[in-house]
Amino acid sequence: MSDKIIQITEMNKWFGDFQVLKNINLEVEKNKKIVVCGPSGSGKSTLIRCINRLEEHQQGSIIVDGNELTEDTKDIEKIRAEVGMVFQQFNLFPHLSILDNCTLAPIWVKKMPKKEAEDLALQHLEKVQIADQANKYPGQLSGGQQQRCAIARALCMEPKIMLFDEPTSALDPEMIKEVLDAMVNLAKAGMTMIVVTHEMGFAKEVADEVIFMDEGMIVERAETKEFFCKPEE
């Protein structure tokens, strides 16, 4: 029980009258890599945005690292600090340099001393291989570099879980590989990851489980090997 880091039970969510998520049950164990796929509009993004409460769910319960997400969760910021997220559109802060993008949250949210935060940031930027761009602004970088910086920024908070919301969908084909490489390295280092993606190669290589969603429901959930060898439908 203790190694279930995310527990979603009987979760429902509506946007107005439209039900986006129907009766979602999902448990994620520590250090597992889960890939979520499915046609667009099937609620994949909404599902992982619910996990750090960027979207609110209306029914059911979501428990992240022992804390239930409810309307009156006072410490939602603390839970979010434990859950890193990478977006489709990168969402880097354009007014800050790459290094400042990475040190902003550790300094102001975790109260880390500036020097320490910068060392940590450089270390993570080194891992995604853009340490040499640290003093540039996001607008001066290519899409792939920006997305790798976004990964480094999330890692600087030293999260327990990483959520990826279609991290390669907005990239040119030749840039996809460099981002996927960074993610594979991260997976090999043992991070708990939930990845919404259409990159089946990536899923085959690193995922422990694959979830297929359609019309707001989890249609199939299987170990990676089974998923690709003998799909249910």
Place this chain on the structure above:
Amino acid sequence: MNKLNFLQPDKNNLYTYLYTGVILVALSIFIVFLNSFFNKDIVSFLPGPISFFLPLILGFTGLHLIRIDYSGLRFLDSINKNINTNNFNAFLSLLIVFIVIKSLPPLLSWFILDANIAGDSKDVCTGSGACWTYIKIWFNRFMYGMYPNPEQWRINLSFIALAFLGCVGFFATEKFKKYLTLYYVVVYPLIAFFFIFFFISGGPIFFDFSYGIIAAVISIILGFFIPSKFKMYYFIIVPITLYILLKYVFFYEELIELGKLEALEWVETGAWGGLSLTFIVSFFCLIFCFPIGLFLSLGRRSDFPIIKYISIGMIEFWRGVPLITVLFMSSVMFPMFLPEDMFIDKLVRVIIAISLFEAAYVAEVIRGGLQALPRGQYDAAKSLGMGYWKMHILVILPQALKLVIPGIANTFLALVKDTPLIFVVGLLEIVGMLNLAKTNPEWLGFAMEGYVFASVLFFIICYAMSKYSYNLEQKYKTER
């Protein structure tokens, strides 16, 4: 020799077209020049309408002839590209040149040639031009209003000191850069207020310098023996305690004579005026309206209904009433609601009124910037564990404010130009002083000079502000 086609000039006979065209244009300008400067109409032998339009026709034909693409002459190409791209632009260019030539002589003669500046009474102004003597004699009043002449050094000194303190930002070293915002938002306005209250106004000094200096010296000496960990608290608590002890417990009379500052003469705000008052009112209104507007704009987007509707109410109320009525209310109606013995200075009331009024505009400008930010920025900030205030201060506002620099500059310029309206409550800044001066029986009939003078001053102030805002825009530009 190639065949000449005057309807379609081409490169083959480049110089033929060029010389003809240039001669025609030069001729047209020469005719207008003679007409304007020497009042001579050399084409008067022609029938009326033709002689009137002749320069235009000549110039137009000339420009048509020299409009040759890729002529290879750099100067000709640049003229063609900039003022002579097609018939319509050629026509407009000619018209502008003619209007400038036409309007130069009267302007020159009014401003300089026929103007008077010598002497010190109305009688010297005999020419048909401007009477700058009037500005010269009244200059003091235009700058300081009714402020007594022997005391005007106080205004000068305060303004120079504040200007120097305002420039601190340019000289700050990297180490102190992070405190600059705090300095400009909190410390600098406070210093400015103290200068104006104690120095320009000559407000009563509650602080007794003799005791203050003794308390400071003793606490600094004792400070050497205090461990550095407690130094901050020590230097806040001990001097104040010592000061109170000295003043009220140990000596009450003996030391007063030692270092007492001679009190300055009290000058009430009704006597302030002129350009210095324009500066004072604009400065404080700019400083106050910005934070108020910021909070109103955040409040309007808040999730809490009470805050939201209070903000909407404030914004819509202040935007819905004319400034002149707000000023009138603040001066006439507001005191009626105050308790009998309470008194708030007229100038303070006016500054509060203008600040609230402009804050509503600033709020809407900033809201525009907030709405321009993509939702992803909010998501990213939240996903990194930032709360409402951290998210806004670190991520949202720096970007939103950068976007709305032109809009804020717009509002601030409007504010500076709205200050003359304070004449309705009897405060006379520079335009108010002009109105007063032009109705002085000894100086009747010089309204024009006064308004030109005020326009020039306002233009300098506003142009400087607009330049500065443009510099800020460039400075914070981080996009490619």
